Structures are given as structure tokens and as C-alpha cells.
Amino acid sequence: MSRILAVDDSTSMRQMVAFTLKSAGFDVAEAPDGVEALEMAKKEKFKLVLCDVNMPKMDGITLVKALRQLPDYKFTPLLMLTTESGPEKKLEGKQAGATGWLVKPFNPEQLIATIQKVIG
């Protein structure tokens, strides 16, 4: 079964996302920043990538851009977790190739509903 990759530099958010998705029956891998996520994505084809925007080393926008360049991720849903509900960040994300976004704060139910909509 293919897995979901959750990328966030905040351990608590990552744990929350991973735990929530696992309890909804998804298999989840975690990465703390864009650089590591990209490495992992090159080794394994994830079914969906959920990533934070603000991260050290490589931010979410750069990650999405880099992932879209990979043949394996040409059509993969790439979702951004963002607190910035302002239009610029979303636009920037979309231009980088993101599929969509999930605005923080979200509760576990919203997260599951969104993921199920995309890959359910």
C-alpha cells in the first residue's frame, strides 16, 4: 500500500498529522524538512504529500516545486499545510504546483475528511 508523506518542522504538528492519518487507516511517513522529504520521495513513491510551508533548510513551496519536477510526482496530490490563509501564499503554492492546501488550525476530523476527498 502506498503511503502518505507528512512534512513539518514542528514535531507536535507532525505527530498530530501522522497519528490522525494512521488512526484513519493510512500509512504515514514523516520528514522534518523539505530536504529530507525530497530525499525520501526519491526513494519511495508516496501517494500524497502533505507539507508545511515554513520550514528550515527547504520550505514547502520549494519542496512542491522540486517534487513536481520528479516524474513520479507529476500528478501526485501535493497539499500544503498553511496558517497563511492570505491569497499570496496560496497563489505561490499553486504556482509551484501544489494541488491544494489545508489551512491551520484544523482539527483531526477536517484533516481526515480532506485527505479522504483527495485519495479516498
Added chain:
Amino acid sequence: MAIDITRFHQTFFEESYEGLDAMEAALLRLTPASADAEAINGIFRAAHSIKGGAATFGFKAVADFTHLLETLLDEMRSGERETTPVEIDVLLRSVDVLRNLLNAARDGQNADAAVVGRLADELASVLHGGSTSPAAASAPPASAPASEGWRIRFEPKAQLFASGNDPVRILRELASLGPTTVRCDTAALPDLTDLNPEACYLAWDIELRGSCPRDAVMEVFAWVEDECHLMVAPLAPVAPAQPAAATATAPVPTPPPAPAPAAEPPKVVPLAAPAREAAAGDTRERRSEPPRGEGGSIRIATEKIDSLVNLVGELVITQAMLQQLASGLDPVQHEKLFAGLSQLDRNTRSLQEAVMSTRMLPVDFVFSRFPRMVRDLAAKLGKQVRLVTSGEQTEIDKSVIERIADPLTHLVRNAIDHGIEKPEQRVAAGKDATGTMRLSASHQGGHIVVEVADDGRGLDRGRILAKAAERGLPVAESMSDAEVWQLIFAPGFSTAAEVTDVSGRGVGMDVVKKNIEALNGAVDIASEAGKGMRVTIRLPLTLAILDGMSVAVADEIFILPLSSVVESLQPRPEQVKRIAQEGTVVRVRNEYLPLIDLREWFVLPGPKMAAHQSIVVIVEAEGKKVALQIDDLVGQQQVVIKSLETNYRRVRGISGATILGDGRVALIVDIGAVVRLLAHPANGVGIAA
């Protein structure tokens, strides 16, 4: 499904405190000159994470306050706002408030609303006073009243799939809002030969029945708004005819389109992409982040490590026991056993070192609190102080670190308050107007040495002597400088002309000394009038293991901490004298040292021996030397310290116990306590049998 998110609170708090520390450190480094985007971005990121987590985990007060902070940082980051000391200052104070808010959230209490409100107001006024636009009010359009349904024309652009979106998902989501009738418009579909399998050629007309609000419909298309032409119009009872080619990118209600030729939406399966762009991958990767020395770590509860240390201690004891048992065997006959034992010895030692090293933390853990403190104190006292730290990476046992934090704080406060002069005084004395505080740590042998030095006015010998005399301490003009400096460690001693808010109450130096000595450490002072003073703290690397000298008294073995042992000798009869009131003394190189017979001291059985027939070990603590009379020197060994207090009860004159190779318990002599008891015999002797 209910998921209890409180389980993540602990992690959230831990990382938030870490984030705050990082913010604080970065802010202290930040100057208007050094305020580049990268530096501010790091601070912004920390604030941003705290805000995101706080909002997610339901700490509204934290999230709201951080939002203000984040807005300010965002303006600074984007260059909209210049970074001036005003911003840095308000940000630093915000960090404090945020820490209080987090504490309150963690403890389930309410933070001091007045303080938070005041700073929030201040942040807001900084925000709006600047050349900034107030947070772009993204007032959502008032949701239109629900109609009986919606007619939707969804015409994706050809590149829709490239963002990972799938029209099927959107249609499915619409269907979840109410009963839908979907017609697929295949008019734009080219011949198979011209068809690009990665492009989307289809469009859909959807009739959604039911009273869902317009916002709900728009929400479904939120992700693809810019990747399609979309029209959403209320479902009218009669649908007027309309050309199908209408294109409006904005979600403006337009006349509803005519139903296109009926067709079920074909499921579009994106084919695997050809690998032509494969190599274009990661040229944009940035790895220029300054190294943070993270190298993969995990959090472990201290108790787990302590129990590991304990177990290793037991292993060391077992190993010593085996060694001792084997010593009775013939090495030739049992060669293999001996080889195995020596290997066990080596491995045990390595294991012990490895386990002890897990308890070691860089001294930076304490040092990192000082930049802020020095800055605040200096500002408060109208002084200019530069803090220079070195050796932050020197590692010390965690429990030692925790216990030197307070003494160091006292020393730094004292130095800034009393040592470093006001700028005008410094200039008058021909010194740099900015004083320098130096904090350094280094390893020296089995010890760690921490120095707190300043280039202020130094200690005033005359005033200390006068003050000491006033307090009735025994003083003499002939005392050496070192002895005079030791006077400031007397309880309640203060030469400060006036008691300030910061220090001068005379609680402090004696506490410093007591704390350091409780750690088996020592404090030394060096001072030169007009040039400054330096306090040197010498500490053992760890509190769990002690380099000890084992000595025999009667049938018992005692351990003397090697750090206090000066020398051992067998005195000649003429070196030992009895002096009225002073008891017995030993003369060693023109120094008369009080002689304590440990057999008497600890009330052990056996005939009293003359000093010249036994051995005398000279030990030093608190600047005083004492000679201890013992029966025999047994050896020198590392011993694992066991607390006597937790296993038995506190015994004066004994700092702990250890278990010897043969399973016997040996007591560790507290030299400091012995010296003190000797000075104030009224306090009574250590143990009675």
C-alpha cells in the same frame, strides 16, 4: 472519529519552549546592521510554528498573541519595515510574555491578562505606527442566501492534472452536497492522434439540487479556481439557452449555460509521465542553513538515564567482585579466565563512560541565559556591558549544570552591579566605556573549570577588611589577598554602599560557595584593583562517580575524594604536637595542621595508635588544610556514589557511600563537613558507632 489531541500537548510545549529560546538567542544577535532576511526568517519561523501549533491544539491566547508577533516579523522579513532597536526590544519582551502564556497554558491557568494586554497593545501600536498596511482584511464575502440549487459550468484548463487535481474528486465532492446531474462536454476533445494524454480536454455542466450555500460550492473549487473557467449561478426554474463557450475566470454569477450534450464523465486516468524532465530536479535545493548540530537526537526521560547509570554502577561493582574473587586463583591455570576478566574490565569501563556521556550536556545550556540577562541588567543600571563567552560546548553532567546555574547567575549579577563601572567612570579611568564580562568553560584534568571575569573596578581590600571587622569576623592587616577575598563568602557579607534592586543584599556569595562546595567543587577569586576580578569555579565532571583514595581505619574502608587530597605522609614523632585548645597538630613544612584521628572521629573500635606509627593524609577544603590520621592506604579507585540519604539517612561528615568489590559498604568522607565541624565543634561529631 474522536482523536484526543491533548496527547500532543507535551511535545508542543517542549518544541515551543525550544523555539522561544531560539528566538531569544537570535533576537539578541540581531542588530539593525545584521538584520538580513535570513536572520529574521529564522525568528519568524519559530513564531510561526508556535502560532500554528497553539491554534491547532486550542491555546487561543498563545495563538492570538503570536499572531501579532508574527505580523511584525513578517513586515521586518519582507523589508516593509526597518529593524530598529525599538522592534528588537518589543520582540524580546514579547518572548517573555509568550513564555508566560505558554507556562499558563501548560499549567491550565490564566496568564496575567494585564501584562499580556499591555504588550499586545504595544505590539499593535508598533505595527500600526509604522509604514504598514494593517493586516489585509480578507473579509469573506457574505454568503449569499441559499437557493434551491446551482447550475455550474466547470471548464478546467488543459494543465489541470499538472497540479495533481482530479476533476473526478471535484464532481464527487459536489455530489456530496446534494443530488447532481452531470453532463460532460467533449466538444474540445481532439482526434486521438493529436491528443496529449496529460491534458484535460473535457468540461462539465452540473446541476446541483438542494439548499446549500454558494460558499460551500465555491469551497469545492477553491483549489482549482485559477485552473479552470467556472460559472456558478442559482438554479432558475427555467434554464434559458446560453452559448457554451462563455468564459469567466472570476466566480461571478453569470447567466447559466445551456446543458451540453449528455455524456457520463469519462474517468480520466493520468498516464505515467514520460521521463524527459527527470534530470531537471533539484537545482534549487538550498543547503546553506547554518549548521545547527542536530544530528538526530531523541528525548529520554532523565529517570531512564539515571537507572541506566545505576545499573552500570552495579555492573562495575559486580565486575570488581569477580576481579577480587579471581585474584585468589592461579593465573597460569586460569589464563583464559583472566583474559576474559580483563576484557570484561575494559568493556565495563567503556560502557560506563558511554553511559555517563549520555548525561553530559554542553555548558551552553547555562551560558545561553546570560546574553539576555546581561543586556537587561546593563540597561537597568545604565551601564554598557559586552558579554564574551567561550567553551560553550564543554560538557558537564546534567545535574551539575542545573546546580551551577544559580551560582553563576549571582556571580554575573554581582560583576555587573558592583564590578563594572558606569561608562563615564570607565572613561575617566582610561578604560573602554563598554565593560567586558567573560564567561568561559574548559576541561582541566578530571575537572571542569568555569570562569566568570569582568574588567571592572576589582575588589576593594580596605573596604572588605573594614566591613569584616565591623561584622566581627577575625581579620588582620597582614592577611594575604587570597584570604581577604575569601571573606566575601561569609554569610551576609556585602560591601555595597547601598542595597540595589539587583544585588548588594549580601545573600549570594555565601550561597554561591555553599552550592559549589555541595558539588565537590571549589571557588577561587583573583582580583586586581582597577583591572577587574575573576571567579574561578572548579567542578567535578560528574556527581555519580568519584575518584577516591581508599584508606583503612580499624576494620573499615573509607573513601577520601581525591580532589581534596593534598599529600600523605608518615610523620616523625617530633612533627606531632599537642597544643592547648587546638588539640593535636602536625607540622608539615612550617605549617601547623590540625590532626584528626579518624578512628576517634568515627568512634571505631581498636587501640589508639600514635600518629608516627600510622599514616597521615593531608586534605584541603574551603581553603583550610587538615591532617587525617588513618591506619593504612589501600588504593586509589573510581567509586560509584550511592546516596546515604536515600538509602539510610543523612550523616554529618559523610557525603555518601559506595560498594566495594568484595560487597562491603565504604563511606565517603565529606572533607568540607569535617573542616567545618572542626571549626565549630559545638555541632557535634559525625556518627556515633
